[in-house]
Amino acid sequence: MTPFAAQTLNHPSPATDLREDPTPVHPADRPDAAWWRQAVIYQIYPRSWADSDGDGIGDLPGITSRLPHLRDLGVDAIWLSPFYTSPQADAGYDVADYRDIDPIFGSLDDADAMITRAHELGLKVIVDMVPNHSSDEHAWFRAALAAGPGSAERERYMFREGRGEHGELPPNNWESVFGGAAWTRVTEADGNPGQWYLHIFDTKQPDFNWEHPEVRAEFESILRFWLDRGVDGFRVDVAHGLIKEQGLPDTEEERTTMLGHAEDGHEGAHGAHGAHDGVEAPRIDHTKRSPMWDQDGVHEVYRAWRKILESYGTPDRILCAEAWVEPQERAVKYVRPDEMHQAFNFDFLTSSWVAEDLRAVITSSLHAADSVGAPSTWVLSNHDVARHASRLGFAPGTPRMNGIAATDPQPDRALGLRRARAATTLMLALPGGAYIYQGEELGLPDSTDMPAQFRQDPTFARTDGAETGRDGCRVPIPWSSQGPSLGFGPSASSWLPQPAVYADYAVDRQVGVPGSTLELYRALLAARRELSLGTGSLSWVQGYADDVVALTNGSDARERVLVVANLGEAPVALPEGAEVVVASGPLEDGLVPTDTTVWARWA
Template identity: 55%
Template sequence: MSSTTTTPAASSRASDDHGDWWRSAVIYQVYPRSFADANGDGIGDLDGIRSRLPYLSALGVDAVWLSPFYVSPQADAGYDVADYTDVDPVFGTLADFDALLAATHDAGLRMIVDLVPNHSSDEHPWFVEAVAAAPGSPERDRYVIRDGRGVDGELPPNNWRSLFGGPAWDRLPDVDGRGGQWYLHLFDAKQPDFNWSNRDVVAFFDSVLRFWLDRGVDGFRVDVAHSLVKDDDLPDVDYDARAIERESQGGGDRGPMWDQEGVHDIYRHWHEVLSEYGNDRILVAEAWVSPAERSARYVRADEMQQAFNFPFMLAGWDAPRLRKIIVDSLLANDAVGATTTWVLSNHDCVRHASRFGLTDPTSWPIGISADNEQPDDALGLRRARAATLLTLGLPGSTYLFQGEELGLPDHTALPAEVRQDPNFTRTGGLEIGRDGCRVPLPWTADAPGFGFGPTGATWLPQPDVFRELAADVQQHDPASTLSMYREAIALRRTEGLGAGTISWSPSPATVLDFRNGDIRIVANIGADPVAVGASEALISSTPDAIVDGMLAPDSTVWLRV
């Protein structure tokens, strides 16, 4: 087999006795309210997660990432934090967390937890104090609070828009006989942005990091890591929030609120804090940043250990896009000695099993409703399985979103009255939002609520298709999506693919064909079968993927070289 292009995997950093475990890890995202319910109230909880750890061990993942479980009014599903060092009663208690963490470690898994440093809840004690305090007070300086424009300050300080729709500013009450000041919220109005130029904020998050590190967590996924620092002048911008976000992803104008240079000072300092606990704790950036060279700046040797590869997730089912992103990402991350972190779905997007079933499998809808184009479930699942084998064949780390190993689609027919995402409410339904990917998991086909909890209650309704996709149905079926994930993760480990180096082979534009170690990975993203020869097939994305040495469309195979 000839090779035309070699793409190095990330080079190794110095590691301690624990090793840089994250460099090749498969990490599983648990969205607590939708994973498993132990107490029967219809909302997932920490004890429910603990009860399902054997399932995660059998899946073969290396670590678990927990989405927020902190005390919160739940205006944005826990990303509006009112207390950063306690557990919301809906999920359990701090003792329940300690028990879960201990059980996770006993199972040979690591745990990283979500950290939300851009904003707090408006019910956080600091913001309550800020609302009651006078303009110019130390309490107000902890948040981005400014005088308004206009004759009496009746206009917001600038024209920024919230990512969830509407203006990014809300006005505070009048406390001193003049018009109230305005506070910034890049997201929901109940999520006021911190002022990261304030020393109290810096010291506070140092204490939050140490609180959870002292309890034994293995690291933090940092929410909107690219947004903490804003341009001091808070200038007007010419784009709406979504347009600026898209420009940032394409390497264009980042806007004055994304990817500012000051964020790197924060993460260099956090790197030092984590180093106090050894060399095996990690920071993971949720940074919607492009091009790859800018994203790689978050994972320089003295900053974070990982950053999600969102351009890879945004590429959709398109071979030229995927190849370019793979090449660019590996080269950019290797230049700073970092690993590359692949992801196909998470709690903020339509599941890839549904996106890939749309007429345009590169589209990026913000939710799907019954009034929108409905995905072709069979085609979407076929492509999703192929994309998973492609992803797990790449060097670096991979993140899985709960339920993707079951091939779950989005719930695309949720009625408006049950939707809870502020994306939906703040845009008046113009953006459908993220509820469709957050539906409680199906564990048992013939149980009420598909076995999500003991009463059958679920905080969001589940689609009927979950019955045939339930974990117990797939458990012992060798052709199931769950079985494919288990087999692929095991092979990935034994073959050392996460720590490998890839070399590309000549192929049609619609095919990705590369070698990683002793394994050849071929993904056919085109409409016609392609020849793959007579090599031994270790695993394929579907049982019918290879017929007479030809790889079917929308299929991926791993071959022994």
């Protein structure tokens, strides 16, 4: 399937002392399991996918025109980041109208045409739902400001009186994920300072009050609006944040930046993991029960949503949780049988390129998901973290960055790409579902040389540049190696500048080119489908050194597939008679070299 595939291997010194663990880590799923239990879903970031009109911003007609690329890639569905009416303070995650399309992306007719075309190509369509907060330009919030304290309109949001003699202090000590206080004081109609409103993210993103029945009813109506237009599900933004602890008490958590570092510059007590859209904010310390995250009341919301989706019959419409929650025993509560279908596996995304760590997170993830009868949903990149082709270009153990600036240490691009290909090859061999972020099939690195004046992530501004932000992973896609916007659109305009090196990764330089990253992804997805790896069992294989991840994906309907990911310094052998299906890079005299993953049939 790729130039790295080979016929049956007969090595001079094959690996002969390999043995499977007698008890699988994960049993095989049913061969006819629901589509979402094994699907590979491709994330489209609309403003960076394809620009049809030359204004420098991607749009829905552009997406529609490029959908054959995804059919040929071999994915099952697409997930689109928000395209709703929005002032774009946080790239569309500040929604002003949940039932309409922002003019920069097109119209509802364009959305209908895109959904129809995707379905014609065999692609399901998942759209983003942003329920934790709206834009401050949403009609409800404008009405709340106009109505004043004590009004029914303000009850839909989190308005509170301030502390201090004159209410001059915020209601509590909560901090925004984007930096600064999580509260903003409003000026009332009489011109005097008044109440404060909560915004866990930007000041232009006021949090809804999810204890209010009108809020719940409104979002149930919004779900039906999009389901009636033919969408196949929803990725739910900040799924763990809707409900806040009663009384909004001060948090006991150490004040941290978005990276999870304490203000003195040392690593925070809760690690460097994230809260919103993959933003690398502090993880939840359940010994202190963070009052703004992962409250038990959120599960009631999703049980109601699940009933709505099930009322639409088959094929299943799905919910996928963006929930940065630990430990895994709490995270999988979101995917119990009567709640969501999927939840991103951020523990896997944030794992180091260390064999022991990968084995541990794969084992714990599968055990946790199996405990509630759910599939694990694997992911390595998205629109909120540095692309894994860049992250893996640093030495294991390097502190993770919220973006990479030109003044930061730079990743080794060749090393990062080699490891990224190996990591993806490992991920797509694992049972369950998986998500791919646009451009990773090209091996795109982050843009690390972007001048500060082009950065648009609100965290960059709110921290005075202390946090680089997420712009580097959001740069428009290079479709061709020639042209002023590398095929992104018909003009030279591009809402974020494309680095010159992106020409080397363009689609037209990789289609049909043996060994290219694009052709590797096509081969992986074709083999994954042919071998039904998404519904297979998983057993660890013993006999290799500790710096090798070796497993089998089994099924009663086919031979076992042996997966060997070599993270060590020395090449390793495959067992005698192994037939290579696909490899992330070339083998060396039949041996698996460093930072390479191989799938092989193994009798």
